[in-house]
Amino acid sequence: MLVGYVRVSKADGSQTTDLQRDALSAAGIDDAQLYEDRASGKKDDRPQLIACLKALRSGDTLVVWKLDRLGRDLRHLVNIVHDLTDRGVGLKVLTGQGAAIDTTTASGKLVFGIFAALAEFERELISERTKAGLESARARGRNGGRPYKMTPAKVRLAMASMGQPGTNVGALCQELDISRQTLYRHVSPTGELRDAGRDVMSAIKR
Known part of the structure; x- marks a missing residue:
């Protein structure tokens, strides 16, 4: 079964999901299988995305108009797709950056594998920079870690x-x-x- 997810950033009615809905409908998704959020992509509280991910079952495919409709950032996106893959759920992106991603096909899995590798590379760079910063601070007699909010x-x-x-x-x-x-x-x-x-x-x- 095909399940669609659409999102716009503003909840004040100034943005519509018509374009996304039309694209998903053309891809064969029934309105009853569409989930919609009106919230910034950076927010964690996207109830319809949570409901959509919970509703997906093995053999289903999640379809989104563009990649940025789904994830907050690359790591968040990779985590979502890894979870879907483990559950036997596919992901298909219709247009924009990442339109070649269709994890139900061999070539689509390859493209997503590149995304996953880049996310892992980003994590390693952040870890290395953090360690280097802490070592530099210790060399100057300062202990690392978040400063106290309380004094x-x-x-x-x-x-x-x-x-x-x-x-x-x-x-x-x-x-x-x-x-x-x-x-x-x-x-x-x-x-x-x-x-x-x-x-x-x-x-x-x-």
Whole structure:
């Protein structure tokens, strides 16, 4: 069975899916088997894409108008197609970049294999750059990793404020420019240090 997926970036009605729907209909896809999202391709919350991927069964083929209608980026696309392939589901792209991809054919699988190799190459480059950056930072006496959102000063203020019964937690979080989750990860509701808070305070002693 052929299943189609269409997407436009804006949900305000300024963009339509008519062109995509017409192309998919010409490819033999029934309207009942079309899934449509109105959201940016970079967003994770595309409910119709999720529903479409769940509905596909072994022997089905997912058809999209262009490759960029499906994946957020190359790695996301590769992951989707690998998952479909493992489930015995094909992918066919009708036009644009990637129009030669049809994983139900030998030549289409070859084209997608090149995409997959490029994605793997990109991952390796990112990993190498990250390692090189960390080694360079260590050579200069700096430890790698994401900087703390909380600082010792913020932790001390959070401890003092949370120890007061009338503290407005929302206002405190806004003042510290942190989320409630971050606050409670570092300080208890009674103002006592938690493990994350101890890590921040101990960092200044190193």
